[in-house]
Amino acid sequence: MQSSQTVAIHDLTFVPLLSEQQIQTRVGELGAALLARYEGQTPLFISILSGAFVFASDLIRAYDDDCEVGFVKLASYQGTQSSGSIQTVMGLEKQLTGRHVVVVEDIVDTGRTLHFFLDLLRQQNPASICTVAFLRKPEAVEYPVAVDLVGFDIENQFVVGYGLDYEGLGRNLPGLYQLME
Ligand code: 5GP
Numbered sequence: 001m002q003s004s005q006t007v008a009i010h011d012l013t014f015v016p017l018l019s020e021q022q023i024q025t026r027v028g029e030l031g032a033a034l035l036a037r038y039e040g041q042t043p044l045f046i047s048i049l050s051g052a053f054v055f056a057s058d059l060i061r062a063y064d065d066d067c068e069v070g071f072v073k074l075a076s077y078q079g080t081q082s083s084g085s086i087q088t089v090m091g092l093e094k095q096l097t098g099r100h101v102v103v104v105e106d107i108v109d110t111g112r113t114l115h116f117f118l119d120l121l122r123q124q125n126p127a128s129i130c131t132v133a134f135l136r137k138p139e140a141v142e143y144p145v146a147v148d149l150v151g152f153d154i155e156n157q158f159v160v161g162y163g164l165d166y167e168g169l170g171r172n173l174p175g176l177y178q179l180m181e
Pocket of ligand 1 (some may be wrong): 051106107108109110111112113114157158159160164165166
């Protein structure tokens with residue numbers, strides 16, 4: 001699957017965008033920023049599956065203090081509306097009322113996933129919500145969504161690695177790769 005520089009997955013070739021070292025350094029900075037924000041509190045990190053699981057696992061270990069972790073799995077349904085909506089497939093078992101919640105997302109593309117999930121979250125009256133995205137594509141954003149912490153802003157290109165897949169493969173790559181033009 002892997003050559004020295006490029007990565008072939010199914011029918012496509014990807015080129016390196018971010019090294020494992022670059023990613024780990026930035027995740028450490030994000031962890032430190034969260035530590036400063038939640039000093040003395042016990043935030044609940046909610047990782048949106050599947051893509052965010054690698055980022056979330058590194059981020060909580062960069063957060064060197066008490067915290068809890070939960071997971072949600074979301075699915076999008078187009079239905080009759082072109083915008084579609086997001087539904088919870090696997091919900092949270094934890095009570096969110098009064099909690100400080102950190103939403104961990106892999107990538108904000110159109111912003112649709114995060115936008116709808118934040119609506120669901122607010123209905124449960126958490127004490128505060130902080131959104132953290134490993135990646136954001138500023139040119140692709142269609143839904144108004146505030147991302148408090150962003151790992152990297154990238155161009156509007158398809159990427160794989162560090163939890164993100166192309167048709168099921170590539171999630172286990174420690175670096176990030178972008179589709180070769
Ligand atoms: P949204 O458009 O709702 O912001 O993004 C929805 C989801 O699409 C993301 O959570 C992510 O799983 C997936 N996605 C968006 N852009 C990419 C990309 O470049 N590569 C991969 N592998 N998934 C992406």
